[in-house]
Every structure is written in C-alpha cells, then in structure tokens.
Amino acid sequence: MPDISNRGRQMPASPIRKLAPLSDAAKARGIKVYHLNIGQPDLPTPASALNAIRDMDRATLEYSPSDGYRFYRENLVKYYASFDIDVTADEIIVTAGGSEAVLYAFMACLNPGDEIIVPEPAYANYMAFAISAGAVIRTVPSTMETGFALPAIGEFEKLINDRTKGILICNPNNPTGYVYTREEMEKIRDLVEKYDLYLFSDEVYREFIYNGTPYFSACHLKGIEEHVVLIDSVSKRYSECGIRIGCLITKNRALHDTVMKFCQARLSPPLIGQIAANASLDAGEQYMNETFLEYKNRRDFLIERLNAIPGVYSPKPEGAFYTLARLPVEDADAFCTWCLSDFSYDRQTVFMAPASGFYVTPGLGRDEVRIAYVLNNEEMDRALTVLEKALQAYPHTKK
Structure with a gap:
C-alpha cells in the first residue's frame, strides 16, 4: 500500500x-x-448579512476576482480607517477565512526549512500551516504567572539565525486573551527592523479588548510597513465562521503579487460569503x-x-x-x-x-x-x- x-x-x-x-x-x-x-x-449574525443572502437576485453564482470583489475591498478600506489603519483596496486580498490568509502568507514568504518565531502558547493551526509550507515554528514560552505577557525580547533574539524569516503574533491573543501593548509591539518592530524579518500579525479579535488598552495594530508601527502582513477575518466579530471570509493586507507589492499567484490557483474566495461580509459592515455601532x-x-x-x-x-x-x-x-x-x-x-x-x-x-x-x-x-x-x-x-x- x-x-x-x-x-x-x-x-x-x-x-x-x-x-x-x-x-x-x-x-x-x-x-x-x-x-x-x-x-x-x-x-x-448581523441581520444585514442574513438579509443580503436572502435578497440575492442572481441567475448565476459566478467566480469572483481572485483577490475578492473590489466593492468589498473598498468598503474594507473605510472599516480599517476607523481604526487608523491606512490601507488601499489594492493592498487587500480577500481570502477563504483568516486560515487561508496565514497559509498563503507562509507559502509566499517562507522556503522549506525557514523558521518563524512565535510566542507560545499559540493558535494550534499556525503549526499546521507552517508544516504545510515546510517551515519550522520556533517558540518563546510565555507564562500563566505573568498573564501570558510578551516574553523578554532577548529571548526572541536568542532564536534568530540565518534561517529566521519572521515573527508571528496574535493580538488580542488566541488562546490566552492577552493584549500586547504599544511598548511591546515597538520592541517587536525594532527586532523586525534589525534583522530584516517579516511580521505576521493576526488581529481578528481587535473589537474585543476589555481592559481599556487602546488597540495597537502592527500596521501602526512606523518604519516596517513593507515587513508587515496583517491577517484578518469576519468570523468572530460578526459570528460568521461559516461564510469563510478573511483577508491578507500588505504594502509589500512583491509579496502581494506572490500571494496573488496562490489565490489565482485556487480561483476565487467565496462569492456568497463576500456578499454577507460586505453587508455586515452596515451592522452598526x-x-x-x-x-x-x-x-x-x-x-x-x-x-x-x-x-x-x-x-x-x-x-x-x-x-x-x-x-x-x-x-x-x-x-x-x-x-x-x-x-x-x-x-x-x-x-x-x-x-x-x-x-x-x-x-x-x-x-x-x-x-x-x-x-x-x-x-x-x-x-x-x-x-x-x-x-x-x-x-x-x-x-x-x-x-
């Protein structure tokens, strides 16, 4: 066999x-x-999303563009602007959930044997996506005693070698619920800049920060704009796990164009999911x-x-x-x-x-x-x- x-x-x-x-x-x-x-x-799920699905008036459920419908990407620009994230529609790629965004980011950025550093515990599927890309996860343990705060930046630096290509964070964090502060994010930025690394930042829970800490995105970091790969999804904020809509955002044009090759190979993100996700932007305050x-x-x-x-x-x-x-x-x-x-x-x-x-x-x-x-x-x-x-x-x- x-x-x-x-x-x-x-x-x-x-x-x-x-x-x-x-x-x-x-x-x-x-x-x-x-x-x-x-x-x-x-x-x-927002009524606006459910109504958009019920009211669909289409004779054919066609392929959408490989990077997603432009009308949706343009509306996402307005959504991100409300969080002081400056992005254009051409820097957004719509994906089949945040999971596909992580996988394509790894496939586009990492060669087999390359390493990325991740604070642990971490979302379990990151390990699976790294294996899919032939990459290696190196971890820096955080502890329950500190509430899973970012480990000392020196512990990250100890792991950096000629195979290290990036750092991955989830903020707010799954599975710990920790929220990285601006100061912690700036320490990561300095490391990314010093060693010329990618910063993969999974930020799907930005709406859910309970301690009054201002949301601070990797996209707010100055000087490493082309190093940042933002991962997002509508699954959690709109209770829409099943429509499988996420996105990957990068200002790095070479990376954008490389990710698009993988997107073209899988043809298109979900049509009905994009319609629902776009309507969800009208859910309201x-x-x-x-x-x-x-x-x-x-x-x-x-x-x-x-x-x-x-x-x-x-x-x-x-x-x-x-x-x-x-x-x-x-x-x-x-x-x-x-x-x-x-x-x-x-x-x-x-x-x-x-x-x-x-x-x-x-x-x-x-x-x-x-x-x-x-x-x-x-x-x-x-x-x-x-x-x-x-x-x-x-x-x-x-x-």
Missing part, C-alpha cells in the same frame, strides 16, 4: 476538534455536551457594542466562577473570548477525553480543548485547557458545575 507523506505524518491533530468523535458519541448516548472547546460564537458587552460580561462571570473551583486557576484575559485554565490534573488530554467518554453529571458533560496542543515545547500545557466563553452565562454556569463535578469524580485529580 502506498505510504502517507512525511508532511501528512507531521501534521498535528487539532486540539480543538480531535475529540469531536467522542463528543458525537456522547450525544448519541443522550448526553448534553457543553462546547467550550471551539471559538464558535453563539451570538446572532449598536450591534458591535452589544456584542462587546456580552463577551465582557461572560469573561467576568467565567473567571470568577472558574477560580472558585478548588484547584483551578485562570488569569483574567484582556481580550478575545478565550482563557487558559490550569486544572488539578497531570494530563489534561486524558481528563478531557475521560469527560466525554466516561463521565456525565445529570446526563451532561463538558468538551474542552487540551492546551498541550497550543504549545510546541514538549511538556508545556499538560495541566491546562483552553475554554472559549461562547455560551451565555446560564449555560456557562451549568457547564462549570459539570466541570467541578468531573474534577471531584476523576480518579487522577490532585488533592
């Missing part, structure tokens, strides 16, 4: 989705599963404010309730809608598996993402889970009761 590729063997299973078959099996047994594992918002306040309220409820469970600790995230929690177990992968396969309380259980999958360094995150606060507080309260009961019943809980 033919062999599987080395790339396929190296590709990690998603810590967010790998336990889904156990969740499905639990549901088949009549168990209610509280999904804390995935950043799938439960808030309503009230929609965004209500969404922001709901997630902030959920965060406050979750952290207080979570830290009241014996042996559990989570720092208070400053943005996005995730937190990492330390549990009184030695192996969170085994615990999360057990919750779905062997445990229920009042015919309920919880589905969490083991945090080890968000680290590259072996051994880190083994007693941690990522929790997405995408349930309302009533549901979250029940889920955390189930989590507390599970920790009481688990044979390997630390006393």
Whole structure:
C-alpha cells in the first residue's frame, strides 16, 4: 500500500476538534455536551448579512476576482480607517477565512526549512500551516504567572539565525486573551527592523479588548510597513465562521503579487460569503457594542466562577473570548477525553480543548485547557458545575 507523506505524518491533530468523535458519541448516548472547546460564537449574525443572502437576485453564482470583489475591498478600506489603519483596496486580498490568509502568507514568504518565531502558547493551526509550507515554528514560552505577557525580547533574539524569516503574533491573543501593548509591539518592530524579518500579525479579535488598552495594530508601527502582513477575518466579530471570509493586507507589492499567484490557483474566495461580509459592515455601532458587552460580561462571570473551583486557576484575559485554565490534573488530554467518554453529571458533560496542543515545547500545557466563553452565562454556569463535578469524580485529580 502506498505510504502517507512525511508532511501528512507531521501534521498535528487539532486540539480543538480531535475529540469531536467522542463528543458525537456522547450525544448519541443522550448526553448534553457543553462546547467550550471551539471559538464558535453563539451570538446572532448581523441581520444585514442574513438579509443580503436572502435578497440575492442572481441567475448565476459566478467566480469572483481572485483577490475578492473590489466593492468589498473598498468598503474594507473605510472599516480599517476607523481604526487608523491606512490601507488601499489594492493592498487587500480577500481570502477563504483568516486560515487561508496565514497559509498563503507562509507559502509566499517562507522556503522549506525557514523558521518563524512565535510566542507560545499559540493558535494550534499556525503549526499546521507552517508544516504545510515546510517551515519550522520556533517558540518563546510565555507564562500563566505573568498573564501570558510578551516574553523578554532577548529571548526572541536568542532564536534568530540565518534561517529566521519572521515573527508571528496574535493580538488580542488566541488562546490566552492577552493584549500586547504599544511598548511591546515597538520592541517587536525594532527586532523586525534589525534583522530584516517579516511580521505576521493576526488581529481578528481587535473589537474585543476589555481592559481599556487602546488597540495597537502592527500596521501602526512606523518604519516596517513593507515587513508587515496583517491577517484578518469576519468570523468572530460578526459570528460568521461559516461564510469563510478573511483577508491578507500588505504594502509589500512583491509579496502581494506572490500571494496573488496562490489565490489565482485556487480561483476565487467565496462569492456568497463576500456578499454577507460586505453587508455586515452596515451592522452598526449598536450591534458591535452589544456584542462587546456580552463577551465582557461572560469573561467576568467565567473567571470568577472558574477560580472558585478548588484547584483551578485562570488569569483574567484582556481580550478575545478565550482563557487558559490550569486544572488539578497531570494530563489534561486524558481528563478531557475521560469527560466525554466516561463521565456525565445529570446526563451532561463538558468538551474542552487540551492546551498541550497550543504549545510546541514538549511538556508545556499538560495541566491546562483552553475554554472559549461562547455560551451565555446560564449555560456557562451549568457547564462549570459539570466541570467541578468531573474534577471531584476523576480518579487522577490532585488533592
């Protein structure tokens, strides 16, 4: 039988989705599963987007341009201007979600064997996209004790060698919820400029910063404009994960034109998704404010309730809608598996993402889970009761 590729063997299973078959099996047994594992918002998609889909008057669902419809890109220019990001429609490439933007950025910027430096824990799919490009992720660990603040810049510099091509950050961060300050971003800028690196900046959670820290984009950094690759998506801010619309922004024309070759090879981004995403720009200030306040309220409820469970600790995230929690177990992968396969309380259980999958360094995150606060507080309260009961019943809980 033919062999599987080395790339396929190296590709990690998603810590967010790998336990889904156990969740499905639990549901088949009549168990209610509280999904804390995935950043799938439960808030309503803007009515303007849904109406745009319902009111479509087209005889043919055609290919769109490979870089996306110009009308949408021009409207995105106005959206970014509201955050003091100066960009033109010709510097925006519409992609099939933020995931495709990251993948194409890596494919266009990195040769096989090239390295990028990433603070860990980090969004697990970055590792998968690097493997797809034949690149290597080098990590600088951040710690729960500091709230996952940016590690000392000297730790980044220790990793830089002749194969280093870039630094990747997520701000606000998934999975930690940390928000990088202007001062931290300027330290990264100095490193990017000194060593002539790319700066890949995933900023899909910019609307969700709860601590009053002003949003500071990589696009605000002076002197490295052609080094910056901004990654964005509508999935989270508009509860539109399923329409698969994101974008890649760069002022580097050679990089733009290279990314376009990959875009042309895949033909076009989703037609209906662009129509919905464009209409979402009319969602209005009230929609965004209500969404922001709901997630902030959920965060406050979750952290207080979570830290009241014996042996559990989570720092208070400053943005996005995730937190990492330390549990009184030695192996969170085994615990999360057990919750779905062997445990229920009042015919309920919880589905969490083991945090080890968000680290590259072996051994880190083994007693941690990522929790997405995408349930309302009533549901979250029940889920955390189930989590507390599970920790009481688990044979390997630390006393």
